[in-house]
Amino acid sequence: MGSSPIILVPGFWLRACAWDEVADALRADGHDVTALNIDLPTSHWPMWSKPKELAGIISDIAKAHRSGAP
Secondary structure: OOOEEEOOOOOOOOOOOHHHHHHHHHHHHHEEEEOOOOOOOOOOOOOOOHHHHHHHHHHHHHHHHHOOOO
16 A cells, blocks of 8 residues: 655745655655645634634645545
């Protein structure tokens, strides 16, 4: 059985390219890695200021990834 896919989401005002080096290293180790550009519900610590909205975004990303959506 393979490893679970890894989805990288940048925070603050960064874009997916912030993960390029990390994603390359993970892929070199055989992992399925996707780095996404998304707009988080707030730019300052969404896990504390908007946890429900952040949880919904993470859930939507995971569902889309499992279904094969880009």
